[in-house]
Amino acid sequence: MATDHKLLHVHPPQLTFVFEPNKQSSCLLHLSNNASHHVAFKVKTTSPKKYCVRPTLGIVNPHGTCHFTVTMQAQRTAPPDFNCKDKFLLQTAVVPSGTTQDQISSHMFLKDNGSRVQETKLRVLLISPPSSPVNAHFNQMPPPLTVEKRLEAAAEDMEDEADKDNVPRCVEKVGDMNGVNDVVKLTLAKDSEGLNSRLSAVDAKLREAEETIMKLIAEKQKNTREKELLKQELEMLKKKIKMRRAQGGFPFLFVCVVSLVSMAVGYYIHP
Template identity: 50%
Template sequence: MITTELLDVQPNELQFTFEVKKQSTCSIQLGNRSDQYVAFKVKTTSPKKYCVRPNAGIIKPKATCDFTVTMQAQKVAPPDLQCKDKFLIQCTVIPFGISEEDVTSSMFAKDSGKYVEEKKLRVVLTSPPTSPAFLPVNGELKQDLCYETSVEKDRVPNGVENIPSPQRGADNVDGFDSYEDMDESRAVKHAEELKPEKNAVELNLAKDFEELKSKLRTVNLKLKEADLTIFKLTEEKSMTTQEKNMLKQELELLRKKNNARRIMVGFPVLYVFLVALISIAIGYFAHP
């Protein structure tokens, strides 16, 4: 049986500096007082008005974890800056080895018999110290019209406004909504808003892709022409080398033939000398 509180929440309220058509953010720190792993989940009574990151997680023993709450830009200020929105932090002990992706709403169901600790935080709105947005006029708050010119600049991308929450289901705790359904609806709406821009980007990408394909085809044609030219030059070089070798062989044959002709046309000196000597001897003996 757990006798001490699992989480230490600091601060114990969410304080936002409220300005018309501007976002406001605050941070909450969760401290694990126990020696066990603790899973937590954040819920709110106005899920379309706030954005929590992360909205669920796991805290190690004696460790701390921060989550940030962003209040979406509002068109009008509430009377006297009074806000009835509330947040609920649920936590429970979990066994070692569970990852943050495994943290689900079923872990915090009280009918499961496990101990689930809950902490409620109220929302407090304060006006900026030097902001002209809240000037008392005849006992009422005055909204400065200069903020109208910055609507498009300060509006969040998903266009969330202060829309009354729909009828809540039976699984909600005292009117608190989980962020899972809220995040899914925001994603769908955001995807619808980005669809025209996405189509334009896809058209540009398709155009660029076609241009790249055309350039690639041109480069491939030039490479094929270069390969053909190189092949022709290689063939011409090979033929030239063969002709050069044939000319060398023919030249050697001509040289050999010329040497043979010289031998056949001329007579050796010794042979001529012997013939002359024999002729003289014959003439000497023939005429005593």
């Protein structure tokens, strides 16, 4: 959507870093929303390993302000003539009211999805630290550009205008590692909570299984003792039966035979 009206106003319009060897340098940028709608923003850079952006994305309320800080990591040497070719891309898009920062995605900043999207390219300016009050103003001025540098800068501006509606592939590929790290940390925290809950459930089941095993062992021991008592009682009964049989006298069949013989003898003696 072509328009001269900016969704967010950036101040300052470029990133200025005081360069000192082996020292970090930070730059604070302010964003202001003068409209009556919510605007989401996302910051990208062509050198994500060299710069740290906090935060990399967010939402600015209507007529509200926001800011983000860019920190340049410590560098050993400065580029020739302090001419830094690093660039930043500020993507902005109108979002519905109630949209949260967690709901911001790369799809919101695509121009072909019908939403109102704008892109602002920010250049990086390196300055040397002021060594005295006399040359402090001079040190804060950008270094003079040679004819070759001016031609190169003009060529870069022409390339930027030609690619105004497309995000450079290198920017899309490298992205912003800080935002990825935040997402990874949040995912790891959620996974850790889920793993802890699962471990607690497994521990509870193990304790329950141990209690069940202890009960089964106690029942088995009890059954073994009862079985031994039954065997002892059975042996005692067998001994008692044998003793009774031994003390019982003549068998009943022998008594019957003797009686029959006695009756026969008496019959022959007294016909």
